[in-house]
Amino acid sequence: MSGPVTGLVHTGPVTHAEANGPGAAEDGLTVGRAAALVGVSVKALHHWDAVGLVRPGGHTPAGYRVYSADDIARIHRVLIYRELGFPLAEIARILDDPSADARDHLRRQRAELERRAGRLREMARAVDRMLEALDAGLRLTPEEQAEIFGADWRPEWVGEARDRWGGTAQWTQYAERAAAMTPQDWKDAVARTEALHADLAAARRAGVAAGSAEAGALAERHRALLSAYFDCTHAMHACLGRMFAEDPGFAAHYDGIEPGLAGWLRDAIFANAERHGVDPATAGWE
Secondary structure, three states: OOHHHHHHHOOOOOOHHHHOOOOEEOOEEOHHHHHHHHOOOHHHHHHHHHOOOOOOOEEOOOOOEEEOHHHHHHHHHHHHHHHOOOOHHHHHHHHHOOOOOHHHHHHHHHHHHHHHHHHHHHHHHHHHHHHHHHHHOOOOOHHHHHHHHOOOOOOHHHHHHHHHHOOOHHHHHHHHHHHOOOHHHHHHHHHHHHHHHHHHHHHHHOOOOOOOHHHHHHHHHHHHHHHOOOOOOHHHHHHHHHHHHHOHHHHHHHHHHOOOHHHHHHHHHHHHHHHOOOOOOOOOOO
């Protein structure tokens, strides 16, 4: 055990050396010496004294209260029960009530600890699954990636994205969902993306106004496409729209689909965000 229970290493009576060390009194230990011995704070001992949990029973010739060997033993018992999660009031009742069944209390507490341990094991397994997802990420071979995403696809893009967003909750969502996707799932996702890109390019070529309802519907389709990988809010979408137009790599990607598409898509996303109560100028990643 650690923390306050480090004092459990001392389970015997107060020794002559301790009784004559710094802070010792003729018939026991001062509060400071007792606190240092059992590994709790002086404040805690004062509180336990005030609530009647552990009251120093000895006195020096000068009238100062000191902790006897029995008092120290009681403190050790308090520490054991406290480590097991018992509230102070129940500890006092167990220690002071001769009819209290300490074994029954400990059996019930052990059952509760088993329940907590099971819950912690479940949490640990969930963390393991998340780590597996984060490590796996895009579970496609380089050959499958080239087949599904096209000949110009570069596998290192996944690593670059991880370096850029790997510390975010959205990347965790993406990694978990991507790890569960089959090659067919990716083919379907690529088909939806290509269809959207074709519609975006057509709207741009046709001169559809970025603030129109038609452009807003396309912006919503774009946000829904991203939301398949992580929960993309309108504020996040606005941040991404800005990046699509300002980041050279993203701008080249969208402008390669249709000249001027990067800026048009940004404006359409901004207008759609405003319709949903988000100011693109102040939107944050939330």
